[in-house]
Amino acid sequence: MNETTLKVGIAQIAPVWLDRDATTAKVADWIRKAASRNCGLVVFGEALIPGYPFWVERTDGARFESELQKELYRHYVEQSVCIEAGDLDRITAAARENAIAVYVGVIERAANRGGHSVYASMVYVDANGEIGSVHRKLMPTYEERLVWAIGDGHGLRTHKLGPFTAGGLNCWENWLPLARSALYAQGEDLHVAIWPGNRRNTEDITRFIAREGRCFVVSVSGLMRKTDIPDSLPRAELLGESADEVMANGGSCIAAPTGEWLLAPETGEESLRVAELDHRIVLQERHNFDVAGHYSRPDVTRLLVDRRRQSTAAFSDE
Numbered sequence: 001m002n003e004t005t006l007k008v009g010i011a012q013i014a015p016v017w018l019d020r021d022a023t024t025a026k027v028a029d030w031i032r033k034a035a036s037r038n039c040g041l042v043v044f045g046e047a048l049i050p051g052y053p054f055w056v057e058r059t060d061g062a063r064f065e066s067e068l069q070k071e072l073y074r075h076y077v078e079q080s081v082c083i084e085a086g087d088l089d090r091i092t093a094a095a096r097e098n099a100i101a102v103y104v105g106v107i108e109r110a111a112n113r114g115g116h117s118v119y120a121s122m123v124y125v126d127a128n129g130e131i132g133s134v135h136r137k138l139m140p141t142y143e144e145r146l147v148w149a150i151g152d153g154h155g156l157r158t159h160k161l162g163p164f165t166a167g168g169l170n171c172w173e174n175w176l177p178l179a180r181s182a183l184y185a186q187g188e189d190l191h192v193a194i195w196p197g198n199r200r201n202t203e204d205i206t207r208f209i210a211r212e213g214r215c216f217v218v219s220v221s222g223l224m225r226k227t228d229i230p231d232s233l234p235r236a237e238l239l240g241e242s243a244d245e246v247m248a249n250g251g252s253c254i255a256a257p258t259g260e261w262l263l264a265p266e267t268g269e270e271s272l273r274v275a276e277l278d279h280r281i282v283l284q285e286r287h288n289f290d291v292a293g294h295y296s297r298p299d300v301t302r303l304l305v306d307r308r309r310q311s312t313a314a315f316s317d318e
Helices: 020-036 067-078 089-098 142-146 171-175 177-184 205-213 236-242 279-285
Strands: 005-012 041-043 101-109 118-125 131-136 159-161 164-170 190-195 216-221 223-225 246-255 261-267 271-278
Touching: 005 020, 005 216, 005 246, 020 041, 020 089, 020 271, 089 101, 089 118, 101 164, 101 190, 118 164, 131 164, 164 171, 164 177, 171 177, 171 190, 171 205, 177 205, 190 205, 205 216, 205 246, 246 271, 261 271, 271 279
Parallel strands: 005 041, 041 101, 164 190, 190 216
Antiparallel strands: 005 271, 101 118, 118 131, 159 164, 216 246, 223 246, 246 261
C-alpha cells in the first residue's frame, strides 16, 4: 500500500459449518494467507461464522412449534458469536499480528438483547486488531427471518483505510438505497458487500453500486456444498438428505468505479484472489457524478439516520 493504493484480498471459503471455533480458526488462517500476499484488507462472506442457515428452506422451517427447528435453532445459538465473550479473539489477534484489516460476517449472539436471539452481523476489525464496528443486518431476507432478528443503524459507519474510506452492508440490504446513501454521506469510496454465496447475487449489483457510488466495490461470498455438512451435527443425516449438492457457489468479485471488473465473479472453489485498488480512479470518476457531493441537493432531499444501538431497556441505578 502506498499513498494512493490499497491491496485487497477476497477470501471465498466454506465454513466448518455450524462450528464456531473451527470456523474462527480457519478464518484466522486465511487472514494470515492474505497478509503474506501484502494485503491491507481481507474480506470474508456473510454469516460465515458459524455459517448460513441453509436448513431452513429445506426442512419445513416455517412449521410452528417444530421440535426439529427448535433443536437446530438451539445449536445455532450455541455456536454463534458473542463478541463480549471474546469469541473473535483469534481473528482480532491475527489482524493485529499481521497488520491487516478484516471484514467478516458472523452470526452474533447479542449480549445487549438478552443473548438468546441472533443477528447477521458484519464486523470490521482494523489493522491494530480493534473492532471498529458491528453492523447488524437491517432486515433479514425471506426465510432468514425465521432465525435472525432485525438489526439497527448502529453499524452504519465508515472507516479510514489507507487512502480509502470503507463501509459495507450484508447481502440483500445492499439493495437498500437509503442504507447505501448513509455510507456515501460519510465519504465511502470503498464499498464492501458480503454474501452467503451465489454468483446470481453478485454479478449485477456489484457493478451497479460501483457506478452509482463511483467507488470500488468488493463483493465476497462463501461456499457451501453437501460435502461441507459435518457428521457431528444434530440431525446430520436429515440435513444431508435435504441438502442440494451445491447451496452456495461463491461469485466473489471486485468492480472499479468505472463499472469494469477488476476481478470477475468466480465460482466453485475456495480461493484467495488479490487486487490493487487505486484511489485516483475514484477522484477521476467523481468528476461528473458525486452522489453525496456536487450532484446532491440536500436542500431538497436529506436522509435521517438513527445510529443508536437498540435495546429493550435502559437502566438507571442512581
